[in-house]
Amino acid sequence: MRPIRVWAYFLVFARTYMRNRVGLFFSLVFPIILILLFGAIFSNTGSVTVDLYVQDLDGGSALSHSFISALNATGVFSVHLVSPSVGNLSSWLSTNGYTTGLVIPLGFQSSYISHVPVRVVLYTDPAQTSTAGIAQSAVNGVVSEFNLQATGQSAPEVGVVGLNVGSHTYQYVDYLVPGLIGFSILVAPMFSMVNLSSQYKKAKLFRQLSLTPLTRGEWLLASILWFIVMVFASTLVMLAVGRGAFHSTVEPDALTFAFLLAGPVLFVSLGLLLGTVSKTPESAAVVGNLVTFPMMFLSGTFFPVSLFPDYLQKVALVLPLYYVVDGLNNTMVFQHTSAALVDLAVVLALAAIFFLAAIRAFRWQEQ
Amino acid sequence: MGDSVIEVQGLVKRYGPLAAVDGIDLEVRSGEVFAFLGPNGAGKTTTVEVLEGIRPRSAGSVRVLGHDPWKDRAKLQRRVGVIPQDFTFFDKITPVESIQFYGRLFDKRPDPTRLLREVELEEKADDAFEKLSGGQKQKLGLALALVNDPEVLFLDEPTTGLDPQARRAIWDVMRALRRGGRTIFLTTHYLEEAETLADRVGIIDHGKIVALGTPEEIITRFGRRPRLRIEGSPAIAERLRGEWSGEVQVEDGRTLVEIRTKEDVLAVLQLVERSGLPWSEVATQKDTLEDVFIRLVGRMSEGTVGTKDRRAGPPVARVKGVP
Numbered sequence: 001m002r003p004i005r006v007w008a009y010f011l012v013f014a015r016t017y018m019r020n021r022v023g024l025f026f027s028l029v030f031p032i033i034l035i036l037l038f039g040a041i042f043s044n045t046g047s048v049t050v051d052l053y054v055q056d057l058d059g060g061s062a063l064s065h066s067f068i069s070a071l072n073a074t075g076v077f078s079v080h081l082v083s084p085s086v087g088n089l090s091s092w093l094s095t096n097g098y099t100t101g102l103v104i105p106l107g108f109q110s111s112y113i114s115h116v117p118v119r120v121v122l123y124t125d126p127a128q129t130s131t132a133g134i135a136q137s138a139v140n141g142v143v144s145e146f147n148l149q150a151t152g153q154s155a156p157e158v159g160v161v162g163l164n165v166g167s168h169t170y171q172y173v174d175y176l177v178p179g180l181i182g183f184s185i186l187v188a189p190m191f192s193m194v195n196l197s198s199q200y201k202k203a204k205l206f207r208q209l210s211l212t213p214l215t216r217g218e219w220l221l222a223s224i225l226w227f228i229v230m231v232f233a234s235t236l237v238m239l240a241v242g243r244g245a246f247h248s249t250v251e252p253d254a255l256t257f258a259f260l261l262a263g264p265v266l267f268v269s270l271g272l273l274l275g276t277v278s279k280t281p282e283s284a285a286v287v288g289n290l291v292t293f294p295m296m297f298l299s300g301t302f303f304p305v306s307l308f309p310d311y312l313q314k315v316a317l318v319l320p321l322y323y324v325v326d327g328l329n330n331t332m333v334f335q336h337t338s339a340a341l342v343d344l345a346v347v348l349a350l351a352a353i354f355f356l357a358a359i360r361a362f363r364w365q366e367q
Numbered sequence: 368m369g370d371s372v373i374e375v376q377g378l379v380k381r382y383g384p385l386a387a388v389d390g391i392d393l394e395v396r397s398g399e400v401f402a403f404l405g406p407n408g409a410g411k412t413t414t415v416e417v418l419e420g421i422r423p424r425s426a427g428s429v430r431v432l433g434h435d436p437w438k439d440r441a442k443l444q445r446r447v448g449v450i451p452q453d454f455t456f457f458d459k460i461t462p463v464e465s466i467q468f469y470g471r472l473f474d475k476r477p478d479p480t481r482l483l484r485e486v487e488l489e490e491k492a493d494d495a496f497e498k499l500s501g502g503q504k505q506k507l508g509l510a511l512a513l514v515n516d517p518e519v520l521f522l523d524e525p526t527t528g529l530d531p532q533a534r535r536a537i538w539d540v541m542r543a544l545r546r547g548g549r550t551i552f553l554t555t556h557y558l559e560e561a562e563t564l565a566d567r568v569g570i571i572d573h574g575k576i577v578a579l580g581t582p583e584e585i586i587t588r589f590g591r592r593p594r595l596r597i598e599g600s601p602a603i604a605e606r607l608r609g610e611w612s613g614e615v616q617v618e619d620g621r622t623l624v625e626i627r628t629k630e631d632v633l634a635v636l637q638l639v640e641r642s643g644l645p646w647s648e649v650a651t652q653k654d655t656l657e658d659v660f661i662r663l664v665g666r667m668s669e670g671t672v673g674t675k676d677r678r679a680g681p682p683v684a685r686v687k688g689v690p
Contacts, residue, residue, distance in 0.1 A: 005472050008472050011464075011468070012468050015459060015460060015464065016457055016458070016459045016460065019495070020459060203455045204451065204453065204455055205455060208454070208455065211421065211444065212444065212473065213445070213472050214472050365422075
């Protein structure tokens, strides 16, 4: 591994990319178009505060109290307590024309302390998609924090729940910014690498490179570095457009950068792998599209996955991009560091697997 | 000519049941231009790719600058320069940038201007590769092959598909390189290219070497005896057949008479004069490399261009054999 050789190919690749407007379009321009488009369509929903009707069947235990205050602290909800005596919360909600409610079950605290799984029940109105999605995300966030608090502690200290979002309220664009950053992490590396690896093979450019001291690892690393640069550029643009045009307030943190680094490793490798195993540029394009498009739409890039029907949410769980977008949401929107670390672990593992598989499958030349 | 730079013994390369290269021996000495001549699919490219170290061999021993090219590829790469067949490069990158790229890869500090002048490509220094003509692309290939200041150059069909002017321009560059003392291993299916550039020629067909030596040696060994060509009445041939001991043929209406010595020339002319038949011109004629090639390979296979065809421009459809 010689840095000068990585740099050498990086320069060639960067120049090729900059001079070939298609790549730049997909990396920078297309995401801007999308954020402006989706942002404009959905910005009239404004910032959201969801009225949440909470029925505490645990009799006002200390833990249910702290859970409710955690919900309050998200800033997403305006919490209203409902007496257990109204009976079934779902029918009570529909009778009264309310859309969103939550039941804290009997035995919530005791189950939690003895590590027995316990469920809170969230009722949403599927017709109100954005409200429902936001409510689900926020409640999930609180639940994750509680679960993480419980892990490995025999007697969790109740009430130390800090979601740390202050009085923040989410807008659609707050999901759209990390979603479209995820889109950039996916689309440009995948399409470029699938296309390029089959084209280079056909044009015998790999054979040409095989006549030089450049190694396959150096070549792949240089390609990854270039897409990391592009992803950083696109992230800055997304943040600026989100802020400038839609008053988005999402902020990247240190962990966000980990996703911006690991994401391109994953998708450059996956793209190379698909391009390598395809026999012709045409079949490579088909395979590339088959893998990229479902991921593009079902990983939460344009809409939060929590808005999807159950079966589609399950599909999202097998898509690598889901973990990138979820991680970016967790770092940039919810500041769920612990949940983001889980996403990052998945992304890093997938990146390592695809990187090694690509390096193994990819040859400069058939023998 | 100095020490041996390339030594090949019993080289075999099989693709499945097919032997693309079927047991060849050859030696190339330092500072010489060796041309590997053969029809398409004869095994030229396979051989040169084995020598470059980008293809493993099935059997035999191969040494280039003392290295086994497949095993010591990394070491060899720094000492040889290669233009593969159908050289292509990055579309959007200019010649200057390409040379700088190669310089970084080979850890050299090339002077792009000097290299481009050497291959007569200075005026296109800052044009993208995709904007270059076929000949200019090949020239860039040559320039890149020279970045690491190689001892041996492998040029695999460097002028295939180029128009005659471009081909001659590449030849000029190759002659200059040869004067610089580099060893050049050239594959070609242009007979004229081999004849004008090469010190020695190997003719390969169906994976076997059928002739090896300087063009003169090959012509002497495999060519026909010299002939006296007489332009005149076709009846001359009839008359001479009865009176001359050597072979007498008619080709394109001309009489060709086999001769062994200078005295034979006078003897034949006396016979012609005595016959009283009209004639206008006489000349002695020797086989060219092309004549020998046709005799040995048995055909001017598709794509093989001889000296007589050179005004016809680039070859038409080329039939690709084994990769």
